[in-house]
Amino acid sequence: MKMKINIYDVARIANVSTATVSRVLNNKSNVSPETRHKVQEAIKKLNYRPSAIARGLVLKHTKTVGILATDITSPNYARTACAMERELFHIGYNAILCNTGGSIENNKAYLQMLVNQGVCGIICIGSVFKNTLQETLMLSEFSHIPFVLSHCQIPADNTYSVVINEKHGIRLCVEHLLEKGHRDILYVKDADTYSGERKKSAFRENMARLDLPINDKTIFNTYRSFEGGIAVVKDILASGTKFSAIIFGDDITAAGGLFALKKAGYKIPEDVAIIGYNNSPASICCDPQLTTVDNKTDIMGNLSVKLLQTVLEKKETTRLLTVTPELVIREST
Amino acid sequence: MKMKINIYDVARIANVSTATVSRVLNNKSNVSPETRHKVQEAIKKLNYRPSAIARGLVLKHTKTVGILATDITSPNYARTACAMERELFHIGYNAILCNTGGSIENNKAYLQMLVNQGVCGIICIGSVFKNTLQETLMLSEFSHIPFVLSHCQIPADNTYSVVINEKHGIRLCVEHLLEKGHRDILYVKDADTYSGERKKSAFRENMARLDLPINDKTIFNTYRSFEGGIAVVKDILASGTKFSAIIFGDDITAAGGLFALKKAGYKIPEDVAIIGYNNSPASICCDPQLTTVDNKTDIMGNLSVKLLQTVLEKKETTRLLTVTPELVIREST
DNA sequence: TTGTAGGCGTTATCAG
């Protein structure tokens, strides 16, 4: 019994050459209807599946794309990656998952691996890659393969971006708070990434634009986590700054902050209003439920692979797509 | 300028044959130290990387494994998949991610794709695969590739399992509740999976063993989600059953239940104690924070790939590994 | 210890 059926078997059964089989396999037009039919019958009869590897060898690439993220454990990345993979599968591509952990070194190793595997595109999720990928991308060994960056931009050839309008997201937060009568608004930055930086400066701009007070005790730093939220609230209270609302860089940090604030005796939203970011499952579990910014992970994911697809098809396309976030108003404001 | 360096280039520069280069590439012993050195120099000089595709063609498989999950969006699966991918990368393998969505049809398509890609192993996360993979696994086209099932077992050749001791998890819950003085304990099943079924029957057994009341109003059904939790609490209250504690099949469902119970005027844990399952980020955001069962996603993930690795190395190994969960006691009990 | 040469399963370039 034969291990694996190949194109020769099909050719033999259909009484044609392998070239012809290959033609119908790839939907070439120059095959007569009868021949095509014969071949298709043979394929069905033998339950033949072409080997992606052999095809890859001659084509110099497989129908595979790499998805890089620092850590798929973060709900935001998970949702984006999931949407991407689904869409990729839908258009016939495989997705190789890479949890880089955010180190440049790891990044390089993963990219190397992906290139060796013959991926025909690479998608990176997260603005961390702004710092971590910059130089690596310049290396010629990667120049032939298109990169799609979700959440950041890098000025390099063959590089495309899908970003979310963070400025707008923050603007929605500040304006919503202002409407609710808040003037003393704090911002908690919880990630040292490009997008963390952008949100922070967007906060500054909007506060200034709306004539709201902004000084060196309006913006606080911490690390993204429940504990980070608790810690920063401690800092805020210790600083003696005046505030009636806080915008956090992420829901999980907001959840920690909410927890700490309640323990400290504050009523939410009566005493202080809270806004999270990313509309994660955690935001709905809080009491009160968090007002947050939905950053459209599904859309980001889908657009990223659509963009990659048009690039792979050598069609004209823009280098940059921008998605608009939405404010989800719940109980915490 | 040459597109891509291959083994011939290295051979030429090192002044040896391609066979020799191949030998040092694969760490064969029969190469003299000098020759080996020469080759390594050439490799470094040219910055040569062997093509995984070409290698795959002759070896009939690539250093790649498929990871199947219904939906990586669920924190539990995400954490397991992440741990797996990390470990796989660590031992030199690529991970192809597949979000099957749980349909048999999709499953088949994914498996087909993976086989064509020449994966040398497939790991499935979740007990859904018990139902959804059963027959497919019997097909001869998949018999040559080893399957590792996380969270379920299927009696088929070349199939290995890593499971969590759900019986023990539930036992911990019931005993903990009993210690706290609860006797009227409810169980909410929120998934029609093999493991959902096992938890339910484990609940039954433990209630019986401890002489706790169990009848047709002790177990309720819903769907895994925040809304599902709200809905089932409505059912429970409407049923008029007597209860002082509820165990939920998942944290997110528990969170919804908690929400509904509080709205209905119950104090947690004074009036009713709540236990979740899976120790997800959401469990910590609840107020009060959820007591829950940690099912060791990282360990499950790591063991799964370790098991696969030993299988691939043709070493002797067990067909089944069992991990013991732990109760995480917080404020809700 | 090293080299030669055939083969892995496709696609693509020629002729016919």
Place this chain on the structure above:
DNA sequence: CTGATAACGCCTACAA
């Protein structure tokens, strides 16, 4: 429209 046949880059008998 169809068929030979040469790549693609690597591994591995088999010879030397």
